[in-house]
Amino acid sequence: MPEGHSVHRLAKQFGSVFAGEQLAVSSPQGRFAAGAALLDGGTLLSALAHGKQMFLRFDGDRVLRVHLGLYGAWSFGGDATFRGASSIGAPRRVGESEQPTGDAGASTYAGPPEPVGAVRVRLVSPHGWADLRGPTACEVITAAEEQAARARLGPDPLQPDSDATVFVSKVTSSITPVGVQLMNQAVIAGIGNIYRAEVLFLQGINPWRPGKQLRDDEAGGIWADTVRLMKDGVREGRIITTTPEARNGRPKRSAPNYVYKRTGEPCRRCGTPILTAEMAARNVYWCPQCQAD
DNA sequence: CGGTTATGTATAG
DNA sequence: TATACCTAACCGC
Incomplete structure (x- = not known):
């Protein structure tokens, strides 16, 4: 969706x-x-x-x-x-x-x-x-x-009165991998497969890391970046996460994301080939160098 | 034209 | 974990 x-x-x-x-x-x-x-x-x-x-x-x-x-x-x-x-x-x-x-x-x-x-x-x-x-x-x-x-839904990053601490305490209290939790609408409402992959890349967090191994400031960083990215998405009508520098002058549509659906292609930051794997029945993408863990 | 694919979720086992 | 749901664009034949 x-x-x-x-x-x-x-x-x-x-x-x-x-x-x-x-x-x-x-x-x-x-x-x-x-x-x-x-x-x-x-x-x-x-x-x-x-x-x-x-x-x-x-x-x-x-x-x-x-x-x-x-x-x-x-x-x-x-x-x-x-x-x-x-x-x-x-x-x-x-x-x-x-x-x-x-x-x-x-x-x-x-x-x-x-x-x-x-x-x-x-x-x-x-x-x-x-x-x-x-x-x-x-x-x-x-x-x-x-x-x-x-x-039944978790806080929505796009609702101004949402409480980030609810998200932080939920995600850090479970050993479930953070990449799985971000897709759980009871933890945070509105993230899908693209935002999951992109926000974890931007925060340098491996999708497989258990939520309990996240510091509060790391979980807070995920929330804050999600708010920023989703507000951009509302304004643009598309999910654009790359900066102009990361796109190397190319148009938004040709390089909208850092890792989503870029399996085997070079990381836009370090050149390492992007990995993909199935996680909770969806494909997750990450850079093994920038998101070592 | 048929097979594949998709930014999602519920339910069965 | 697997499958059903059930729509439309895209690709290869």
């Missing part, structure tokens, strides 16, 4: 283009017909991202909980109030940016297009539309259930 930064961009977008609007909700694909009927005609009050989950709060104690999973994505279109709205979700290539959607920001908006492909949910306001494809989770819950779902 789409790591946490994408979900925060989505929540912002829903808040700016749909909040306060009455929405027609449907499920062109049919798999969400019952849930769509519950929401149809409701007014969107607010949108919130916590980690990789998004909560769209409607009036009448109705909340649409969406988790994009590995392949989910939203696309948008509409009149001038939708200017800048992009398709946000699972990119298909490393470093890919969000794609402008068909008629987002059109000066003459004539309503939503015929649904293309498997559209699980379609939201339509007087000003535009949003289509959701391929989510892992998509359900209508209550505000109380939203609170319960959020209580």
